[in-house]
Amino acid sequence: xxxxxxxxxxxxxxxxxxxxxxxxxxxxxxxxxxxxxxxxxxxxxxxxxxxxxxxxxxxxxxxxxxxxxxxxxxxxxxxxxxxxxxxxxxxxxxxxxxxxxxxxxxxxxxxxxxxxxxxxxxxxxxxxxxxxxxxxxxxxxxxxxxxxxxxxxxxxxxxxxxxxxxxxxxxxxxxxxxxxxxxxxxxxxxxxxxxxxxxxxxxxxxxxxxxxxxxxxxxxxxxxxxxxxxxxxxxxxxxxxxxxxxxxxxxxxxxxxxxxxxxxxxxxxxxxxxxxxxxxxxxxxxxxxxxxxxxxxxxxxxxxxxxxxxxxxxxxxxxxxxxxxxxxxxxxxxxxxxxxxxxxxxxxxxxxxxxxxxxxxxxxxxxxxxxxxxxxxxxxxxxxxxxxxxxxxxxxxxxxxxxxxxxxxxxxxxxxxxxxxxxxxxxxxxxxxxxxxxxxxxxxxxxxxxxxxxxxxxxxxxxxxxxxxxxxxxxxxxxxxxxx
Numbered sequence: 001x002x003x004x005x006x007x008x009x010x011x012x013x014x015x016x017x018x019x020x021x022x023x024x025x026x027x028x029x030x031x032x033x034x035x036x037x038x039x040x041x042x043x044x045x046x047x048x049x050x051x052x053x054x055x056x057x058x059x060x061x062x063x064x065x066x067x068x069x070x071x072x073x074x075x076x077x078x079x080x081x082x083x084x085x086x087x088x089x090x091x092x093x094x095x096x097x098x099x100x101x102x103x104x105x106x107x108x109x110x111x112x113x114x115x116x117x118x119x120x121x122x123x124x125x126x127x128x129x130x131x132x133x134x135x136x137x138x139x140x141x142x143x144x145x146x147x148x149x150x151x152x153x154x155x156x157x158x159x160x161x162x163x164x165x166x167x168x169x170x171x172x173x174x175x176x177x178x179x180x181x182x183x184x185x186x187x188x189x190x191x192x193x194x195x196x197x198x199x200x201x202x203x204x205x206x207x208x209x210x211x212x213x214x215x216x217x218x219x220x221x222x223x224x225x226x227x228x229x230x231x232x233x234x235x236x237x238x239x240x241x242x243x244x245x246x247x248x249x250x251x252x253x254x255x256x257x258x259x260x261x262x263x264x265x266x267x268x269x270x271x272x273x274x275x276x277x278x279x280x281x282x283x284x285x286x287x288x289x290x291x292x293x294x295x296x297x298x299x300x301x302x303x304x305x306x307x308x309x310x311x312x313x314x315x316x317x318x319x320x321x322x323x324x325x326x327x328x329x330x331x332x333x334x335x336x337x338x339x340x341x342x343x344x345x346x347x348x349x350x351x352x353x354x355x356x357x358x359x360x361x362x363x364x365x366x367x368x369x370x371x372x373x374x375x376x377x378x379x380x381x382x383x384x385x386x387x388x389x390x391x392x393x394x395x396x397x398x399x400x401x402x403x404x405x406x407x408x409x410x411x412x413x414x415x416x417x418x419x420x421x422x423x424x425x426x427x428x429x430x431x432x433x434x435x436x437x438x439x440x441x442x443x444x445x446x447x448x449x450x451x452x453x454x455x456x457x458x459x460x461x462x463x464x465x466x467x468x469x470x471x472x473x474x475x476x477x478x479x480x481x482x483x484x
Contacts, residue, residue: 031306034126036319040326041124041333043192052337055457056102059341062453063101066445067348070438073430074355079407079415100228101344103169104149105197105336107329108225110250111235113204116266120235120304121148121199125191128306132189134201144183145221146201151188159184173224180216196333200225205246218246223253230339231332232260237267238279243286251290258291262328265301268318269309276301276314300325337457345450352442353405356395357412359427364389379421383413 038044071077109117118134125148127133132154134146147162147170159181163174173184183203202222203214226232232254243251254261265283268276283299291297302318302325309315332339361382368378368389382389386409395401431437 030308031128032308034306036323037124037326040323041193041330052457055337055341055453058453059344060101062445062449063344066441066449067344067351070355070430070442071351073438074351074358074424075415075419076351076354078419079354079411100169101340103198103228105230105332105339106200106225106228107197107231107233107332108200108202108229109233109235110202110222111204111233111264112237112240112247113206115204115235115237115240116304117204117233117235118201120233120264120266121201123305124199125189125193126306127189132187134187143203144185145203145225147184147186148194148199148201149186149188150194150198151190153188153190155188157186157188159186162186169228173221176216176221176224180221183214183216196336197329200229205244205250219249219253222250226253226257229257229260230336231262231329232257233262233264235264235266236283237265238271238275241279241282241286243290248290251287258297261291261297262325263287263297263299264304264325265299267303268301269303269313269315272312273314338454341450341454341457345446345454348442348446348450349405350407352439352446353395353401354407355427355439355442356401357391357407358424360391360394361386361412361416362421362424362426364391365421375422379416383416386412 109121111117116136118136122128122133122136125132134148159173160178162168162170162184163181165171170184170186173180202225203218234254263283265280271279280299280301284296287297300321302321303309304322309318364382365375365379368382369375382391386392392406392409395406396403427437427439430439
């Protein structure tokens with residue numbers, strides 16, 4: 001009997017030992033191979049990064065000498081306060097610093113809480129199980145705007161330090177107040193990918209929390225980062241597909257940036273095939289009213305974390321989707337200088353159109369004013385109905401401006417509400433003997449200097465051909481407002 005009891009105890013012990021080993025194995029899931037990630041993002045290449053210092057120096061010179069004077073003279077930064085209605089899409093800072101011009105491409109992560117944004121950054125950088133990894137969890141874990149950038153060693157930088165450092169591109173964030181700066185944090189990590197790109201992790205959207213309870217203007221801060229992002233990852237998971245007021249406001253802020261948005265359905269391997277199809281359809285149904293494009297948005301379906309996909313799931317599909325997203329990220333990195341020059345040129349076009357419109361408003365005001373006129377009433381009549389005085393049509397008729405580039409008329413009501421028309425000068429008066437005319441300089445930058453700079457970094461085109469045949473600049477620009 002004693003032998004039987006002893007045998008039973010041994011068997012029980014072996015069973016418990018086997019169960020413990022299975023639990024231990026289950027608690028440490030195997031990790032996937034990262035070779036596809038390293039090859040797609042070219043992390044294994046030993047060649048030095050491209051040196052664009054000469055191009056950046058030339059770009060800074062063009063901006064400061066040809067674009068910034070007109071931008072400041074006609075207070076383009078004041079129009080930007082209404083940029084959602086005036087100019088949907090990416091815009092430059094009100095007065096761009098060298099940090100903004102020379103900054104690396106920025107990838108912004110947005111989405112509801114605990115959908116895997118921080119885990120995705122950990123996975124891309126290989127930070128899991130290292131001292132550098134971002135904290136993750138099932139509960140809302142990221143309450144700060146976290147900027148992950150390159151540095152010689154692991155280092156945490158407080159928001160007040162980042163805002164005070166003029167060498168960085170984050171000094172304009174001071175305008176959102178000290179409460180926000182306490183929620184801003186920078187992390188420097190010695191990683192090869194971060195030598196070419198900067199990641200920004202954002203607090204998850206929580207629909208049952210009012211914006212005021214955050215202690216800072218959350219939507220305004222998001223808009224600031226959206227304006228400067230080169231690529232925007234909007235992440236969802238199968239459990240958080242509802243669209244509330246805060247997420248709806250976020251997509252309203254993303255209008256005009258559809259080409260930079262990548263929608264991600266994360267944690268896809270947690271679902272069976274039929275459930276995944278239902279969730280995919282539900283996500284489309286939720287986002288359809290929010291994305292104003294003719295074609296349906298591309299949704300990347302995968303699980304962005306280092307562990308093996310769950311068995312009996314579409315592993316090949318998830319891997320292909322992941323590689324496709326990584327190729328998009330690498331494309332942004334590879335084309336960073338081309339994108340920056342094209343963006344500065346787009347900004348210059350908007351500044352030029354704004355200056356032409358203010359000049360036309362001012363010229364119309366001067367033409368309608370008489371000795372007995374009430375200046376305030378005259379200008380109110382012009383602002384309320386600019387089409388009556390052919391303000392916008394005259395710009396289209398006299399200058400090579402596309403009607404699709406014109407800002408919203410309503411934005412100028414607010415603009416002139418804080419900027420009296422009499423505080424501006426006509427474009428014909430913005431000339432000097434030594435410095436030349438502001439309008440001529442910005443048109444030269446748009447039609448010749450910036451396209452030539454773009455051609456000089458290896459597009460395979462001659463700069464002169466690129467500047468006219470590709471951009472359609474036609475003849476050399478003439479200042480129609482210069483006095484004979």
